[in-house]
Amino acid sequence: MTLIVRFTNPYSAKTVKELLEEDLLIPRKIRHFLRTKKHITINGSPINWQSPVQKGDWIEMVFDDQDYPPKHLPFGDKRLVDCLYEDEHLIVVNKPEGLKTHANQPYEIALLNHVSAYVGQTCYVVHRLDMETSGAILFAKNPFILPLLNRLLEDKQIQRRYWALASGHFPQKTMIYRDKIGRDRHDRRKRIVDPKKGQTAHTRLTLLKEYPAASLVDCELKTGRTHQIRVHLAHHGHAIIGDPLYHLKKGQRLMLHAHELVFKHPLTLEQIRIQAPSKSFENGLPK
Known part of the structure; x- marks a missing residue:
């Protein structure tokens, strides 16, 4: 399959080599193919590898199966x-x-x-x-x-923001949890707070609304550890309603929703x- 990429350069002025390597992260092997096959043009013209590329220049690149070998995945619905x-x-x-x-x-x-x-x-x-x-x-x-x-x-x-319906009430409107998270050696499905061996985790919570026995919170992930929001909230006594791993009361869906990407x-x-x-x-x- 041939992939043609066309775009107006949004980056600052630099050489073609620097643009491909630093800004577009194109691997060395594929950069070599682009050059030898003359599969890259700037403003419609062939280029020298040290040619300057200005912000606003029109870039076109052609990739083939040698650059990116095709991968096949069974289609769903x-x-x-x-x-x-x-x-x-x-x-x-x-x-x-x-x-x-x-x-x-x-x-x-x-x-x-x-x-x-x-x-x-x-x-x-x-x-x-x-x-x-x-x-x-x-x-x-x-x-x-x-x-x-x-x-x-x-x-x-x-930036990833989530809504979570957490059990109980919070002491203040804004909270930041920085507890390190690691694997639970007793249950391979779960993660736990592990101050010694865990990985750095950073979750910022903002209280949105309170209910008689629960609170709706906005959660912003600064890191992306497995089960991060679920573990942080459960560790601080506010397990997410419906969580099949970290909340004792079962019966409804896990009330965690990724509501925004920026x-x-x-x-x-x-x-x-x-x-x-x-x-x-x-x-x-x-x-």
């Missing part, structure tokens, strides 16, 4: 995809609760399979949501954009803000 935002390179969808982000076994069909069917080609996971969690989730539509989105995630430039588009530097509606939070909260 495109009708199950609730698309919130889509462009040539990425897609954000509203994940339902009870569905895995990606399959763990070859025979499984997960959200990634449904999204790939919707797009019509194999897509790639940028970040994950627990199976029980609903809300906005980002996928790359091609292997070129994937490392750029991964860098945004690693550099904490993708990031700069890596090819335009445009600020993208996507919010995901949730019927559970609109209609299912206590009055």
Whole structure:
């Protein structure tokens, strides 16, 4: 499959080599192919590797199967995809609760399979949501954009905000939890607060509304540890309602929803803000 990438350069002036290597994160092997095949032009003209590229220049690159060998994923059902935002390179969808982000076994069909069917080609996971969690989730539509989105995630430039219905009441409107999180050696499904061996975790909470026995909080992730919000809230005595691992009372869905994603588009530097509606939070909260 041929992938053609066209965009107006949003980055500061530099050489072609620097642009491809530093800003676009194109691997050395693929940069070599672009050069030898003359698969890159600036403002419609062939380039020298040391040619200057100015902000606002029109860039076109052509990638083939030698650059990115095709990957095939079984397609799911495109009708199950609730698309919130889509462009040539990425897609954000509203994940339902009870569905895995990606399959763990070859025979499984997960959200990634449904999204790939919707797009019509194999897509790639940028970040994950627990199976029980609903809300906005980002996928790359091609292997070129994937490392750029991964860098945004690693550099904490993708802001993720969640709604959680937590048990009990909080002592103040804003709280920051920094407890380190590690594996629970007694239950491989779970994570625990582990001050000695755990990984750094940072969650900022803002109280939105109080109910007789629960509180609605906005949670902003500064790090992305497995079960981070669930573990932090449970550790401080405010387990999320319906949490099958960390809340004693069962019976309803996990009341955790990724309601907002904010990031700069890596090819335009445009600020993208996507919010995901949730019927559970609109209609299912206590009055």
